Amino acid sequence: MKVLVMLLLSAVAPGCRANFSYSQPPKLLLVSFDGFRADYLQDYEFPHLQSFIKDGVLVEHVKNVFITKTFPNHYSIVTGLYEESHGIVANSMYDRVTKKHFSDADDKDPFWWNEAVPIWVTNELQENRSSAAAMWPGTDILIHNTTPSYFMNYNPSVSFEERLNNITTWLSYSNPPVTFATLYWEEPDASGHKYGPEDRDNMRRVLNEIDGLIGSLVQKLKLVGLWENINVIITSDHGMSQCSEKRLINLDHCLDPSSYSLIDLSPVAAILPKINKTEVYDRLKNCSPHMNVYLKEDIPNRFYYQHNDRIQPIIVVADEGWRIVLNKSSSKLGDHGYDNSLPSMHPFLAAHGPAFHRGYKHGTIDMVDIYPMMCHILGLPPRPHNGTFGRTKCLLADQWCINLPEAIGIVVGALLVLTTLTCLIVVMQNRLSAPHSFSRLQLQEDDDDPLIG
Ligand SMILES: *[C@@H]1O[C@H](CO)[C@@H](O)[C@H](O)[C@H]1NC(C)=O
Ligand SMILES: *[C@@H]1O[C@H](CO)[C@@H](O)[C@H](O)[C@H]1NC(C)=O
Ligand SMILES: *[C@@H]1O[C@H](CO)[C@@H](O)[C@H](O)[C@H]1NC(C)=O
Ligand SMILES: *[C@@H]1O[C@H](CO)[C@@H](O)[C@H](O)[C@H]1NC(C)=O
Numbered sequence: 541m542k543v544l545v546m547l548l549l550s551a552v553a554p555g556c557r558a559n560f561s562y563s564q565p566p567k568l569l570l571v572s573f574d575g576f577r578a579d580y581l582q583d584y585e586f587p588h589l590q591s592f593i594k595d596g597v598l599v600e601h602v603k604n605v606f607i608t609k610t611f612p613n614h615y616s617i618v619t620g621l622y623e624e625s626h627g628i629v630a631n632s633m634y635d636r637v638t639k640k641h642f643s644d645a646d647d648k649d650p651f652w653w654n655e656a657v658p659i660w661v662t663n664e665l666q667e668n669r670s671s672a673a674a675m676w677p678g679t680d681i682l683i684h685n686t687t688p689s690y691f692m693n694y695n696p697s698v699s700f701e702e703r704l705n706n707i708t709t710w711l712s713y714s715n716p717p718v719t720f721a722t723l724y725w726e727e728p729d730a731s732g733h734k735y736g737p738e739d740r741d742n743m744r745r746v747l748n749e750i751d752g753l754i755g756s757l758v759q760k761l762k763l764v765g766l767w768e769n770i771n772v773i774i775t776s777d778h779g780m781s782q783c784s785e786k787r788l789i790n791l792d793h794c795l796d797p798s799s800y801s802l803i804d805l806s807p808v809a810a811i812l813p814k815i816n817k818t819e820v821y822d823r824l825k826n827c828s829p830h831m832n833v834y835l836k837e838d839i840p841n842r843f844y845y846q847h848n849d850r851i852q853p854i855i856v857v858a859d860e861g862w863r864i865v866l867n868k869s870s871s872k873l874g875d876h877g878y879d880n881s882l883p884s885m886h887p888f889l890a891a892h893g894p895a896f897h898r899g900y901k902h903g904t905i906d907m908v909d910i911y912p913m914m915c916h917i918l919g920l921p922p923r924p925h926n927g928t929f930g931r932t933k934c935l936l937a938d939q940w941c942i943n944l945p946e947a948i949g950i951v952v953g954a955l956l957v958l959t960t961l962t963c964l965i966v967v968m969q970n971r972l973s974a975p976h977s978f979s980r981l982q983l984q985e986d987d988d989d990p991l992i993g
C-alpha cells in the first residue's frame with residue numbers, strides 16, 4: 541500500500557511542476573456589442589451566443605452606471621469606477637476651467653481620460669505583457685502616456701471581420717504576448733436608435749447578424765488554436781428604450797436660449813446657466829411633467845453622479861421613452877442615457893474560458909464589478925475602484941461560492957445532522973447510565989509506523 545502511494549506521488553509530482561512553470565499567462569478578450577439590451581436575449585434567438593453561454597456563464601442583467609451613455613459606460617467597465625470618479629461623465633462635456641469641449645467626434649485630448657487608469661494601461665505596464673485593442677473607446681488615446689501596444693484609430697467603417705482578424709493576430713503572435721485585448725462593435729446600438737427596440741422585424745434581422753458575428757468570433761479563435769485557453773467576455777454598455785414623435789420635450793418652450801449654454805441634450809440635458817441659475821432652474825421645474833430637474837447638489841446619491849467639475853450646475857433627466865429636443869423634431873425611435881435602475885437600460889454579460897464555470901447562470905452584477913473580476917483573471921493588482929469582487933465569485937472557476945438557496949440548504953442540513961446526533965447521544969447516555977468498566981482499546985503496533993520509511 542505504502543509503495544503504491546509513493547509510486548503515484550512520484551508519477552504525478554514532476555508533471556504538475558512542469559506544467560506550472562511552462563504555463564502561459566492567462567489571456568482575456570473583452571468584447572462589447574454597443575447597445576445590446578439584456579432582454580434581447582429572451583426576446584430573440586441567438587444560437588451561437590446561447591452555445592457560448594451553455595459552456596460558460598451568463599449574467600442576465602448588468603446594472604450599468606448613470607448616465608447610461610456609451611463613452612461613460614465603456615470607461616466604467618475598464619476602470620471599475622462610477623462616472624463621477626473616472627471623469628467621462630457624458631458623450632458631450634465642457635470643462636469650465638480649461639474651456640475645453642469633448643464629444644464623441646472630438647475625444648482625443650488625454651485631459652478627459654487621465655482621471656482614471658484603464659485596465660489596458662495597467663496591463664501594458666507589467667513586465668512581459670502587452671495589450672491590444674480594436675476600437676474600444678479610449679484605446680487610441682495616450683492615457684497616462686500609454687496606449688495599448690497594438691490598437692486601431694477609431695474608424696466606424698472598418699468591418700467586424702478586419703477588427704477580429706487583426707485582434708486574433710495580435711493575440712497569437714506578439715512578443716511580449718498580448719494578454720488583454722478589447723473588441724468593440726457599433727451594433728445593435730445604431731439600429732436600436734434608428735428603428736426602436738420594439739420594431740421586431742428590423743431588430744430580429746440586426747440581432748441575427750450580431751449572432752453571426754459571435755459565431756465567426758468563436759470559429760476564428762478555434763481556427764488559430766486560442767479557443768481552449770483564452771477567456772472571452774461578451775458584454776455591452778447599455779440597453780435601449782422605445783421613443784416616439786409623440787414623446788418630445790421641447791427645451792425651447794421652457795427656456796430662453798440666451799439664458800444658458802447647452803452642454804448635452806438628451807435624455808439627460810446638461811445645462812450651464814449664464815446669469816441666474818435660480819431662474820433657469822425654476823423655469824425648467826415648471827416646464828414638463830415628463831422629466832426630473834436637479835440642481836447639481838441635489839442629484840440623488842444613487843446615481844453616484846455629482847462630485848466632478850464636468851457635471852454641470854443643472855441636469856434634466858427625461859422619463860423613460862421621452863426625448864429632450866430643441867425647436868425641431870427628431871427622428872430617433874430609440875434612445876438610452878436614462879436612469880440606470882430601469883431594466884431597459886441594462887446590458888448582459890456572458891463569459892467563456894478556463895477562468896469561468898461552465899453552464900452557470902447569475903441574476904445581476906454591477907457594471908463596476910467587472911473590473912476587479914478582470915484584474916483577478918489576469919493576475920493584475922487592481923487600482924482603487926467602486927466594484928465588489930465578491931459579487932462575481934460565483935462566475936469564477938477558482939473561487940468558492942455559495943448562493944442563498946444553497947446556503948440555506950447547508951444550514952438546514954447541518955442542523956438536521958446536529959439534532960440527530962444530539963438525540964443519539966442522549967439515547968446512548970440513557971442506555972449506558974448503569975456503571976460499566978471499559979477495557980482500554982489496544983492500538984495495533986503497525987499503526988504507529990512513520991509514513992515514510
Ligand atoms: C501540460 O499541459 C499541456 C496542455 O496544457 C499538456 O499538453 C502537457 O502534456 C502537459 N505536460 C505534462 C508534463 O503533463
Ligand atoms: C520576462 O521575460 C524574460 C525573457 O523571456 C524572462 O527572463 C523574465 O524572467 C520574465 N519576467 C517575468 C516577470 O516573467
Ligand atoms: C489590419 O491588419 C492589416 C494587415 O496587417 C493591415 O493592413 C490593416 O491596416 C489593419 N487594420 C487596421 C484597422 O488596423
Ligand atoms: C434670480 O431670479 C430669481 C427669480 O426670478 C430672483 O428672485 C433673483 O433675484 C434673481 N437673482 C439675481 C442675482 O438676479
Ligand SMILES: *[C@@H]1O[C@H](CO)[C@@H](O)[C@H](O)[C@H]1NC(C)=O
Pocket residue numbers: 792867
Ligand atoms: C419654433 O418653430 C416654429 C415653427 O417650426 C416657429 O414658428 C417658432 O418661431 C420657433 N421658435 C423658436 C423659439 O425658435
Ligand SMILES: *[C@@H]1O[C@H](CO)[C@@H](O)[C@H](O)[C@H]1NC(C)=O
Pocket residue numbers: 621622625844924925926
Ligand atoms: C469610488 O472609488 C474612488 C476611488 O477609490 C473613490 O475615490 C470614490 O469615493 C468611490 N466612490 C464611492 C461612492 O464610494
Ligand SMILES: [Zn+2]
Pocket residue numbers: 574575609610611729777778
Ligand atoms: Zn453605446
